[in-house]
Amino acid sequence: MGDNPAMTLSHPKARVSRQKSVTPGTDEKRERILKVAERLFAAQGYAHTTLEQLVRELGVTKPFVYYYFKNKQEIFEILSWRPAVACFTAMDFAVDDLRPAHAKVSEGLERLIRATLAHHPAAFFPYREPQVYRPEYLAAQKRLANHFYDRLCPLLEQGRRDGMLDFSETRITALAACSIPGFLYNWYRPDGRLTSDEMVQELSRLAGRVIGLRETARP
Secondary structure, eight states, X not given: OOSOGGGOOSOTTOOOOSOSSOOTTHHHHHHHHHHHHHHHHHHHOSTTXXXXXXXXXXXXXXXXXXXXXXXXXXXXXXXXXXXXXXXXXXXXXXXXXXXXHHHHHHHHHHHHHHHHHHXXXXXXXXXXXXXXXXXXXXXXXXXXXXXXXXXXXXXHHHHHHTTSOOOSOHHHHHHHHHHHHHXXXXXXXXXXXXOHHHHHHHHHHHHHHHTTOOSSOXX
């Protein structure tokens, strides 16, 4: 695949911030803008969120926001890119990690679920408003997704050969298991009955059933 897209930990083709120099408060101010924008996007959607609303919530002027970000779309894409990287690198393991394939698959799926919940609500923006993103962003996101499945599918097949996983179609099984955290955007609430850790454990068990995870190897 060439360069590893998982190593691109910043927004694809993101421009360098406009500030002429980095000050101790630069990151703090930038993160404050992102945090408020995330809340507004989650509450009322991309189209109904304006820069006027954002600056009013922040108690600043538009030039303050433009100092750090080019426009509203860049803010939205940066917010979306962070969970994309966290989720699609969930199957990255060290080259000297000699654990069996089924153990890596189980841990990777748990990482995926945990990352999805940890990045709520931005992790769900692509499911809610896929039409917002630029083609360049979607291409970069697809490369990340391919990176993820290029690692997951061979692990699934190795786990099946080892007798620890039981499934038929590799790609369908991979997509089905990974769709479990994706469907959360319809109903997940951080203040729900289950804690975040309890939700991770419950969904991880469901993912284990999808891949046919066994406690002992099948003869």
